[in-house]
Structures are given as C-alpha cells and as structure tokens.
Amino acid sequence: MRHRMIPRRLLFPADFQLPPRTSASAKHSKTEPQTAYDAWLESRQMPGQPGVFLVPGAPRPLTWDNVRLALFITQTCTTEFLTVLWRLNPLRTTLMMSLNIVRSLFPAFRGYSQALIVDELQTLIASESFTWSRLLYLVSTEVFRRVVEGCLDAFAASNETVVLGSARFYIEYKQMEQRVRLDVPTMADPTVRSLLQESDLFARSFTGGGFGMLSPLEFIHVFSLITEICSHMFLIVSLTRGISHIGILLLSIFSTLLPVLLSWFTCSRDQAESPTSAKEARAADRQERLRNLAYSDAHRPEIALFGLGDWILKSWSSARKFVLASEQPLYSRNTSILDQFNLNELLSAFQNIPLLLVFQSSSTSLGSLTVYRSSIHSVVYAFGNLVTTIKMGFQGVFLMSAFTASTKLKPKLNPRHEDIVHYTPVPGGVSICAKNLSYTYPDCNEPALKNVNFTLEAGEMLAIVGYNGSGKSTLAKLLLRIVDYDRGSLLVNGVDIRRYNPAEYHSHLSAIFQGFSKFSSTVKENIGVGNVDKIGYKPAIETAVRLAEAENLVKSLPNGLKTMLETPGHEVISYPGMLSPEDTRQRHGLSGGEWQRIALARAFMRAxxxxxxxxxxxxxxxxxxxxxxNQIFDTLEKISRTPSGDRLKTIIFITHRLSTARRADKVAMMENGAITEFGTHEELIKKNGAYASLYRASV
Incomplete structure (x- = not known):
C-alpha cells in the first residue's frame, strides 16, 4: 500500500531543526541526512516517485539507499539510545550481554562433550572391557553438566526479563509522555502522526508485538549467533583430519536433512495460565483507560486545557508498574530445572551405541559423527536465525529513528524560549483584543474564521451567538489557545497570545467545550480532572458539584462519587486479566443533561x-x-464578582438560546466565520439586523 503525503515542517528544539519545505524535484535528489528524522522520512520515500511515501509500518525495501540510511541511523542514534537503556540497569544489562555470549558457546561445548563420551564408549567396547558402571558414570556426568547449564540458563532468562521489563516501561512511558505533551496543531500534521505510529510500533517491539518482533536489546543476539556459528565451525575444522572424516562430515550433512524421530522424548508439558487477581484486573483496566485517554484526539483539548499530562503519566505509571510486576515470566511459574535441558538431544547423542555393539569397530569415530551431526545442524539453524534477525534488525533501525525523532518533537503552540512572556493577571479579569483573525482547518480550502475583530475589557461578559457552522466553537478554540490562527493578531492583557506558554496560560482559565469529554471512569475523576491538584480533595469536588447544581444527581447514583460511568461507545477490551462481564455491568449510564452537569462541575473545579x-x-x-x-448563569455571575460586586473574571459563553444573551455585557453575532454585529443586546436590537431577527425568532 502507498499513501500520498506532503511532509510538513515540524517544530523541534534548536538542536533538531528540520529542513524547510522543498520542491518535488529537490526531494527526489538524494542528500545526506542531517538528523534521525531526515533519515526516517527519506526511508519512507517511494523510489522514483517524489512526494509518495510508504504507509506507516510498511517494511523498507532492501536497497543501497536504505542501507546507507540504516548505517547513518545506527551511527547517530544507536549508541545514545542503548546507553540510555544501559543506565536503567547497568549491572544487569552488562550481565545479560555477557551471559548471552557465554551461552552461545554451550551448543558447541555440549556437542564436543557428547563426542568424548561416545568415543570413550567406542574404545571401551572395541577393547572388550565395556562395563555398565562406566557407562552410568559418563551419563551421570553429562546429566550433571546439563543441570548446571540449565540453572545458568534459568538465571540468565530471569535477569533478561528484568532488563527487558525496565526497558519496556521506559519506552512506554516516553510514548505516553509525548502523547500528552503534544498539542492539537502538532497532532494534526499527517507526518507527525506517521512518525508517532512507527514510534508506537517500536515501543511494542519490546513486548514482542512490534515490527519484526525484535527489540534493540535483542540485537545482542546477533553477536551470540555469530559466536555460536564460529564455535561450531572451529570444532568441525579441528576434528576433520582426513578422507574418512570428510566422509563422516558428508554423511552428517545428509543426516541433518532427515526428520528427527524422537519428539516423544521432549520434556514439555502444557502450561496452565496463571489466574489473575481482582487487583491485577483493576490495574490492567486502569492502565488501558489512561492509555486510551492519552492517545485519544477527542480528549486532547481538555488534556491541554486542564493540564492533565502529569496526572495521566503518574496514574498510568503506577498502574503499569503493578501490572508489570504481576506478569511473572513463564519459566518461573511453570517450569523446572529439568526443563532447561533437552533430553531429546541427549538421547540423540547415544542413538549410535547399538551400532557400536554390532560392529565393534575402532576404525570409525562415532564421536566425530556425533559432533558433525549436532554442529552442522546447529550451524544451519543458527545461520537461519542470523539472517532473520538481521532482516528484522534492518527494519527495526528505522522504527528506532522514528522513536528518537518523536522524543524531540516540540508542540507547535509553544513559543521560542526568547519570545516567552510570563502571564501576569490584571485586576478584574482578562482583556482581549482580536484583529483580523483568520483560521483554516488543515486540508480545508474554505476558512472557518475570516477577519474576526472585537475588543473585550477586563471583567466583561460576552455572549457569542450565531447559526450552526458560523465559527463560534472555532473562535473559542483560538481564544483558549487550543489551535493557532493563520493571520491577524490576538492580544490577551495587551500581550500577543502566542508569547504565552500554553500550559501557564491554561492554568489561569477554565472552560467547558460543546463536545466535552466523557471519561470512562468514576464520577469523582470525571469531575476532579478539572483541577487535578485537588482531585483527591473531597470538599473541592463537593463544592464543584454544588456549583453545577448536580447534588441530586450524585445522590441518585448507586455509589455516589465512586460510581463508574458508562461512556457512549465504550467497549470492553478482552484480554487476560481484564474485568469480567459482571464488573462491566456495574457501569452507570447518564443522560445528556446529566453528563452536562458533570462537565459543568469539572469546569467549576477550576473556575x-x-x-x-x-x-x-x-x-x-x-x-x-x-x-x-438560569441557576447556572446565576452561579457564573456570583463566582465572577467579589461580595461587594467588583468584577473578578472575564466570561465568554456561546449559546443558541438568545434569552441568555441578554445577561451579557456584549453580544457578538457570527455569520460565515466573521463577526457581523457587536455591541450590547439593546444596541443590536435597535440595529434591527441579523441578531434582532434571530432573537425574535427564538423568543
């Protein structure tokens, strides 16, 4: 599959700037990449088709250009990335790498040990001094060696699980962190979305579900496989000393093509899945809900507005650590030391003993035959694994570049450091001055806003009215700094809104969106996210409930504030450890009006x-x-003034009910993306224009 896409300029830190937009012909010419992003984007370019890119996750073809890019990424990113992972568990990571190399020598040593046993047995039989006690001693020695080897394998596997678990948590955390930090304009860029999709694939590679199912820490298996191949080849060469050995070698090569008929001796048994506790199930459910919250574009405006990023990361981190701790590796739950060595191989080594008893010939070394057979089989198998690993590693390199580039993404709405102005409150609320504001949604030709002009003094209340699709909600997103305008200027307290840090600006305002979020969580959390610093402070939540006139609603719910709410379109994901159907039936559904009261309470948490x-x-x-x-607007009027009646807050509300517009100091009538009338209710009625006509039709 292919996907046409025009790469857009992303906003990165100063040390990671992207090249400016170039023409299609310039893109087609191959230039040396400067950053991991450059290499990643170029690897997705379809050869000979400028502007046409592979879909996210598509394998890169094995071409010289892609090999060049893979080498650049390896030189640029791998050392830094692996150093970060090594620092998570320095001792264990070093031990894991060392043990992998040591364990790669086991197959050759095992084959050589078996060959010595067989040769000694052959000598004993040929000399007619064969005794069963001697055979028992040799077999016992081999079994003991394999038990020791199995113990080392078990320890190495346990250590590797810890290392990979730490790396897995780190990668997933960085992914979550980026998702909650990026703003709406950044996520609207199709190139950014493709970058994050491949970054997600890279993160999933640590759980065996990524692109090629190979994580960077498993790259050390390449060295292990090479070591294993070299050790077997050295053993074969050292044993080959004449025509007779070459004949045995050829016979062994032929025998490796024959199927192994000893499968019934394999020491394996069905593994029962460990039951999951209710606490683990709740943690798994919570981590999924928080992950969906971070990844959902629908929730992104409120995540930015209410500053939920740190709370999401902290809550997800707690649940994720509990889930990872409960995921004990399979070998520690269901296997024993005897499972760590393969009895099938041991029996295969002695399958030639009957031939010794029949021929009793010392002229043929069956030990060599055993070594050849096991070593050649191991070389073929290891070489196949090496080729597969290299192929997966080649694809994984580009996913790693996507992850590296994504960690350096900067939200588009964040101003440059030298342009930042700290938000300074002014008495009475904020003042707003908009001049010639225009905005066009991505991939749209017609502007949603065009030449919007209005001025609002500190402490005033503005009602924005108009027909559906006139741009009211779009203007609200610009005022809330959720999206950025294309042209014009917007001053808040006399300062260009673009110079405020969005997070700092958002901390001084509160809002409710027309399409407010309905979180799959408790009533308490649905309200508390409006001010996460007080999400655990019951009096603050009860005050917000009271301001939203939602006290009767909360009392009517089966578990009050602890009631789990069922969200529209909520689907329970089925996986081991997930909540049972009985648990999911405990979720309570709300009507549209009830949900709106919850959203109002959320806004009042900060308002x-x-x-x-x-x-x-x-x-x-x-x-x-x-x-x-009327009760809600009375509450707004009350909290926006001091007891003496002085103004404290500036209020803007959008409404279709023009009866409420009379309560505002100013009214803005919007039509086709522009403010066509602006003034008091009385002034606009006297003007007898579009507002007056709409008002008379609604009352």
Missing amino acids: NEPGVDFLLFDEPTSALDAHAQ
Missing part, C-alpha cells in the same frame, strides 16, 4: 479558584431546562 480570571463556556446549558439554565 472557582482565585487565580483563574477567564471563563469560556461553549453551550454550557444546551441540554438543561430553562430553570437549570
């Missing part, structure tokens, strides 16, 4: 804070009756 001086509510009462609507 009532003294440091918040800007409130923007998009259709906050669309699903409420007229009485409830």
Whole structure:
C-alpha cells in the first residue's frame, strides 16, 4: 500500500531543526541526512516517485539507499539510545550481554562433550572391557553438566526479563509522555502522526508485538549467533583430519536433512495460565483507560486545557508498574530445572551405541559423527536465525529513528524560549483584543474564521451567538489557545497570545467545550480532572458539584462519587486479566443533561479558584431546562464578582438560546466565520439586523 503525503515542517528544539519545505524535484535528489528524522522520512520515500511515501509500518525495501540510511541511523542514534537503556540497569544489562555470549558457546561445548563420551564408549567396547558402571558414570556426568547449564540458563532468562521489563516501561512511558505533551496543531500534521505510529510500533517491539518482533536489546543476539556459528565451525575444522572424516562430515550433512524421530522424548508439558487477581484486573483496566485517554484526539483539548499530562503519566505509571510486576515470566511459574535441558538431544547423542555393539569397530569415530551431526545442524539453524534477525534488525533501525525523532518533537503552540512572556493577571479579569483573525482547518480550502475583530475589557461578559457552522466553537478554540490562527493578531492583557506558554496560560482559565469529554471512569475523576491538584480533595469536588447544581444527581447514583460511568461507545477490551462481564455491568449510564452537569462541575473545579480570571463556556446549558439554565448563569455571575460586586473574571459563553444573551455585557453575532454585529443586546436590537431577527425568532 502507498499513501500520498506532503511532509510538513515540524517544530523541534534548536538542536533538531528540520529542513524547510522543498520542491518535488529537490526531494527526489538524494542528500545526506542531517538528523534521525531526515533519515526516517527519506526511508519512507517511494523510489522514483517524489512526494509518495510508504504507509506507516510498511517494511523498507532492501536497497543501497536504505542501507546507507540504516548505517547513518545506527551511527547517530544507536549508541545514545542503548546507553540510555544501559543506565536503567547497568549491572544487569552488562550481565545479560555477557551471559548471552557465554551461552552461545554451550551448543558447541555440549556437542564436543557428547563426542568424548561416545568415543570413550567406542574404545571401551572395541577393547572388550565395556562395563555398565562406566557407562552410568559418563551419563551421570553429562546429566550433571546439563543441570548446571540449565540453572545458568534459568538465571540468565530471569535477569533478561528484568532488563527487558525496565526497558519496556521506559519506552512506554516516553510514548505516553509525548502523547500528552503534544498539542492539537502538532497532532494534526499527517507526518507527525506517521512518525508517532512507527514510534508506537517500536515501543511494542519490546513486548514482542512490534515490527519484526525484535527489540534493540535483542540485537545482542546477533553477536551470540555469530559466536555460536564460529564455535561450531572451529570444532568441525579441528576434528576433520582426513578422507574418512570428510566422509563422516558428508554423511552428517545428509543426516541433518532427515526428520528427527524422537519428539516423544521432549520434556514439555502444557502450561496452565496463571489466574489473575481482582487487583491485577483493576490495574490492567486502569492502565488501558489512561492509555486510551492519552492517545485519544477527542480528549486532547481538555488534556491541554486542564493540564492533565502529569496526572495521566503518574496514574498510568503506577498502574503499569503493578501490572508489570504481576506478569511473572513463564519459566518461573511453570517450569523446572529439568526443563532447561533437552533430553531429546541427549538421547540423540547415544542413538549410535547399538551400532557400536554390532560392529565393534575402532576404525570409525562415532564421536566425530556425533559432533558433525549436532554442529552442522546447529550451524544451519543458527545461520537461519542470523539472517532473520538481521532482516528484522534492518527494519527495526528505522522504527528506532522514528522513536528518537518523536522524543524531540516540540508542540507547535509553544513559543521560542526568547519570545516567552510570563502571564501576569490584571485586576478584574482578562482583556482581549482580536484583529483580523483568520483560521483554516488543515486540508480545508474554505476558512472557518475570516477577519474576526472585537475588543473585550477586563471583567466583561460576552455572549457569542450565531447559526450552526458560523465559527463560534472555532473562535473559542483560538481564544483558549487550543489551535493557532493563520493571520491577524490576538492580544490577551495587551500581550500577543502566542508569547504565552500554553500550559501557564491554561492554568489561569477554565472552560467547558460543546463536545466535552466523557471519561470512562468514576464520577469523582470525571469531575476532579478539572483541577487535578485537588482531585483527591473531597470538599473541592463537593463544592464543584454544588456549583453545577448536580447534588441530586450524585445522590441518585448507586455509589455516589465512586460510581463508574458508562461512556457512549465504550467497549470492553478482552484480554487476560481484564474485568469480567459482571464488573462491566456495574457501569452507570447518564443522560445528556446529566453528563452536562458533570462537565459543568469539572469546569467549576477550576473556575472557582482565585487565580483563574477567564471563563469560556461553549453551550454550557444546551441540554438543561430553562430553570437549570438560569441557576447556572446565576452561579457564573456570583463566582465572577467579589461580595461587594467588583468584577473578578472575564466570561465568554456561546449559546443558541438568545434569552441568555441578554445577561451579557456584549453580544457578538457570527455569520460565515466573521463577526457581523457587536455591541450590547439593546444596541443590536435597535440595529434591527441579523441578531434582532434571530432573537425574535427564538423568543
């Protein structure tokens, strides 16, 4: 499959700037990459087809250009990346690498040991001094050696599980961190989305579910396989001393093609899956819900607005660590030391003993035959694994470059360090001045906003009204710094809004979106995310519930604030350890009006804070009756003023109910992406324009 895509300029830190947009002909010419991103993007380029890229996750063809790019990525990223992973567990990682090399010598040593036993048996039989006690001694020695080898294998596997578990958690955490940090404009870039998709594949490679199922730490298996092949070849060469040995060697090569008929001697048994506790199930369910929250584009505006990134990472990290700790490796649960060595190989080594008893010939070395047979079989098998590993590693290199590049992504809305201005509150709320604001959604030709102009003084209340699709919610996203405008200027407290750090700016405002998020969680968390610093403080949540007139709703729920809410479209993912159907039935569904009260309570969690001086509510009462609507606006009026009546907060609300617009100091009438009328309710009624006509039609 192929996908046409025009790469866009991403915003990276100063040490990771991307080249400016170039023409198709320039893209077609091969240039030396400067960064991991350059190499990653060039590897996705279809040969001879400028501007046409492979779909995310598609294997790269084995071409000289891609080999060149893979070498560049290896030189640029591998050392730094592996150093980071090594620092997670320095001693264990070093031990893992050493043990892998040592264990790669075991097959050759095992074959040589078996050959000595067979040769000694051959000598004993040929000399007619054969005794069963001597045979028992040799077999016991070999069994003991294999038990020791099995113990070492078990320890090495246990150590490797710890190392890979640490690396796995680190990679997944970095992925989650990037997802919650990136803003809406950055995620709207198709090149960024492709980059993150391949970065996700790289992260999944640590759990055996990625591109080629090969993680970078498993690259050491390449050296292990090479060591194993070399040890077997050395053993074969050292034993070959004449025509007779060459004949045995050829016979052994032929015999490796024959099927092994001793499969019934394999020491294996069915592994029963370990039961999962209720606590593990809840942790697994929570980590999935938090991961979905971080990855969902629908929730991204509220994640940015309410600063949920750190809370999501902390909560996911806690649940993920518990799940990883409960995932004991299979060998430690269901295997014994006897399973660590293959009895099938041991019996195969002695399958030639009957021939010794029949021929009793000392002229033929069956020990050599045993070595040849086992070594050639091992070389063929190891070589096949080596080729497969190299192929997977070649593809994995490009996924690693995607991960490396993604960690250096910078949100597009973040200003440059030298341009940052710290937010300074002004008395009475925020002042806003918009001049010629225009905005066009990505991949759209028609602008959603065009030449929007208005001025709002500190502490004023503005109602934005208009027909569906007139640009009201888009203007709200610009004012909330969720998306960036294309042209014009927007001053907040006299400062260009682009110079504020979005996270700092968001900490001084609260909002409710028309398409607010419905989190698959408890009532308490659905409300508490509006101010995560107080998510565990029950009085703050109860105050928000009271302000949203949602006390009766909470009391009616089966478990109050602890009630798990069922979200529209919620699907339970089935995997081992997930909650049972009985658990999922405990989720409680809410009506549209009830969900709106939850969203209002979420907004009031922060709106009532003294440091918040800007409130923007998009259709906050669309699903409420007229009485409830008036109560909410009375609450807004109350929290935006001091007891003496002085203004504290600037309020903007979007509404279809023009009866509420009369409560505002100013009204903005929007049509086709522009503000066509602006003034007080009385002024616009006297003007007898579009607002007056819409108002009369609605009352």
